[in-house]
Amino acid sequence: MKTLSIIVPCFNEAKTLNDFICEVNRLTADLPLTKKYILVNDGSTDETLVVMKKLSQQFDNIFYLSFSRNFGKEAAILAGLTFSDGDFVTLMDADLQDPPQLLRQMYQKIVCENFDVVGCLRNSRQGEPIIRTLFSRSFYWLINKLSRTEIPSGARDFRLMTRQVVDELLRLSEVNRFSKGLFAWIGFKTTYLTYENIERKAGKTSWHFWQLVSYSIDGIVNFSDAPLNFATLTGFVSFIISLILAAFYMIKTLIFGDPVQGFPTLIVLLLLIGGIQLFSLGIIGKYIGKIFLETKHRPVYVIKEKNLD
Structure with a gap:
């Protein structure tokens, strides 16, 4: 049976990790893939690492990496991709804003329609502050005007990829990483599924407004002159x-x-x-x-x- 590597970047997600694992296992039980979790602790200050270790002891398909400090989500994504070995690889947030049930549709798209990547788009931002929604839409409009690499508005890091796609991503060795742009830049046959915005299961987002602004500027600089x-x-x-x-x-x-x-x-x-x-x-x-x-x-x-x- 082929394998699925599930990469989960975590920063202060101690309250959600157990629920996340249970929900993914429950909603993907009929997926014909052997699942392997790679939990990446990005310098959390709560009990995230403790929870990871307990889960890895409880389940033999759960593994963890723990950074020496907070390096950011981009670093956590790269680490997870580097240590993944599955025939298929997916990126998911531990806050359950990425619907696990979509993995079945994503897998069918790859197997039956020969796609290499199946990503996800939020078709609404209900529940988010208006100013954040406005700036997010403005960012996608601007970067698509300035760059030759088109990034769909509302695109999430949540996606299912073949092994070949992941191997090509790992060939991109730059330190200043903007994964949404890198996913688009490498090409491959890609499609997207849409879903309604889902609020966090617990806790608060670690992304503040000015961090998002800085991240947006980095994205534009990385993919446009x-x-x-x-x-x-x-x-x-x-x-x-x-x-x-x-x-x-x-x-x-x-x-x-x-x-x-x-x-x-x-x-x-x-x-x-x-x-x-x-x-x-x-x-x-x-x-x-x-x-x-x-x-x-x-x-x-x-x-x-x-x-x-």
């Missing part, structure tokens, strides 16, 4: 405007003289040009910072303890 083009264009336009203004004030002085007036205009122009320069430098600095991190060749994560090879 459009901001650099924008900075270049902005600098060129500012240069042209300055030439036009210089010619205008020179002609005005020759015709009407040179009164002291114009100080406010000068201040406004200085602030405008200075602001544009700082903004452009900030964009360039973001890209240089990414290059700097890549050249260090640091590992994406550090594992403190695990019970699998």
